[in-house]
Amino acid sequence: MDPQSSQPRSVAVVGTGMAGLVTAHLLHQDPQKRYRVTLLEKRDQISLSAESIAIHSQDEKNSPLWADVPMRAFAGGFYRNLIQMYDYLGVRYHAQSFLFSFTKLPRKVQEISSSPLKPSPIPGPRMVYASNFHQIPPIPRTMDLVQWLLEAAYALLFYCWFTICCFFVAPFPEDPQNGTPSESLDHYLRRVWLPQSYVTDYLLPLVSSVCTCSHEEMLRFPASDVLEYKRRTHHQQHYVVSSGVQSVQGKLLKGIDVRLGVDLTHVLPQPDGVHVNYSGLKGQTVSEHFDMVVLAVSPDIAAKLFAPLQAQLTAIPTTSVETVAHTDTTSVEPMLRATGSFFSNKLPLSNATNFNTQRIHLLSTDSTTESVHEQSNSILVTTNPLFPVNKAKVIRSARFTRVLRDSRSRLIVNSIFRDRSQSNVPSTCDSSYAASSSWRSGDDGVYLAGGWCWDGMVLLEGCIVSAMRVAADLDVRTPWDNETR
CATH class of the missing domain: 3.50.50.60 (FAD/NAD(P)-binding domain)
Known part of the structure; x- marks a missing residue:
């Protein structure tokens, strides 16, 4: 000037x-x-x-709770500038723990009926993961103890291996002289010998839900993006804005x-x-x-x-992401029952001063993942839905452009x-x-x-x-x- x-x-x-x-x-x-x-x-x-939703609370002040659509959770370490800005502005936020349930769906999703008139053939979760291991995750009620121990040992072993690789095995950078681009996530995961079953059943459902994209789109990401995110959020607390x-x-x-x-x-x-x-x-x-x-x-x-x-x-690639806030529990009932959700027991949510662990259910095929986030007062927020949602139970539906x-x-x-x-x-x-x-x-x-x-x-x-x-x-x-x- x-x-x-x-x-x-x-x-x-x-x-x-x-x-x-x-x-x-x-x-x-x-x-x-x-x-x-x-x-x-x-x-x-x-x-x-x-697209956020105001939810009437049951506390004495009758102040509304807010369900952010899409979810705006953030973690220490990676979100340094966001957290500093919130502190400067005086924005109140609180620590939020999550339980993630992992469910692998049959290959032909189109054959799965979510009609409330028929029993759902969707299997229950095979594993539940507590963010930052803040608690011992519950054993899904659909598995016996021996099954769970074997699956938990498998998931933990390769989670640890992936974490070690993130810190000690660097991705290949681009080489302009030889015309070599930076290493993709797909190439990196193959190079470090991470089993394909762990990648498709656990790793991709989690990271693709963070980026709200398909598994194939996620695998094309630069490996450096995912590794840097993992390193900076490792053992860091997650937060959400209180209001x-x-x-x-x-x-x-x-x-x-x-x-x-x-x-x-x-x-x-x-x-x-x-x-x-x-x-x-x-x-x-x-x-x-x-x-x-x-x-x-x-x-x-x-x-x-x-x-x-x-x-x-x-x-620059982009994709369209659908998010639906609703009260239709049909497609996730096995997950709700298996993880002891307050939805399944029809328990009232505690007031706004008591921030309990929230559950996020990941339902995956080999190519994509639907995430279902349990919100306050029996509201579900589904991203990338694989199953039809009862229109009579939809509160809000929106589409977003996701940059890949x-x-x-x-x-x-x-x-x-x-x-x-x-x-x-x-x-x-x-x-x-x-x-x-x-x-x-x-x-x-x-x-x-x-x-x-x-x-x-x-x-x-x-x-x-x-x-x-x-x-x-x-x-x-x-x-x-x-x-x-």
């Missing part, structure tokens, strides 16, 4: 997920008041907590100009700034000028809005966010990528932010890091970060 200018520079932040809200908050809170921030959202509500992410949303939005229902069509760089085009109320095209624009959206949306990024961002990772997309993202002193294009890239890879975040007055805008798992921590990076590029210090970035 010109130090002689007294006018703040106008910034449009597109998208109201975590990355967009944090970016807008940091620029709006600039101590020197150099930026005038406008937050633009296509939907008619802020997207961070748009749901809607409480975070309110703190980040304070004082910011928000416009909802703005359907952008183009972001056009100009010599004097950036024009954004969107549809007006009467269907006409409206053009508005900003000094800068931050696209805090998924790469497929950014590619449609900003032409210089189409060649790069269309190569592979070796090529890792190269693209790292190129977009590389230091400006680095100008060489990796030789592993094809010609179409090489032709457009000179664009970096910040060029043309356009910046990118989001969970996918860093070299790691596409999770909330990436949202915070990318927002902090935009702020640093604009000479705004992050108040909760003491390190120079």
